[in-house]
Amino acid sequence: MSSEYDVTETLDVKGQSCPMPIVKTKQAIDDLESGDLLEVVATDSGSMSDIQGWAAGTSGVELLDQVEGDDLYTHYVKKTE
Template sequence: MSESFDIAETLDVKGESCPMPVVKTKGAIDGLPEGGVLEVLSTDSGSMSDIDGWAQGTDGVELLEQVADGDVYKHYVEKTD
């Protein structure tokens, strides 16, 4: 459950569409220390697959959880190195 994550930063990309949620997630995760968890808030339903695909294809990050909360899609990404 997302409440158990120690969130280092929250990135609000609500109202933005592909590719901006992924572009901004990459920029934000680069600024986190190893082990830092980024919470990404998006209203783009495509961000569920976009951020998942980006995380799977990117070394040094792990997608911990994704949650659809009404019109907001929450993504929890950890910087692993």
């Protein structure tokens, strides 16, 4: 899988359901530096709204994009502070 983003780290949460994709995403973002980009790959369709809502309500992160594929949901979250 290729993207136009310069991904710092990829988080694989395939097979995990709510709330684990959010919990793991938050943990991974906390370990990154400002400006780093986290790619989150999930199989839970709920992760689309969950990660969008989490990013909107969380300071220091920006959801750049979400890509829905065949039973695969990819999220690009940037740490901004």
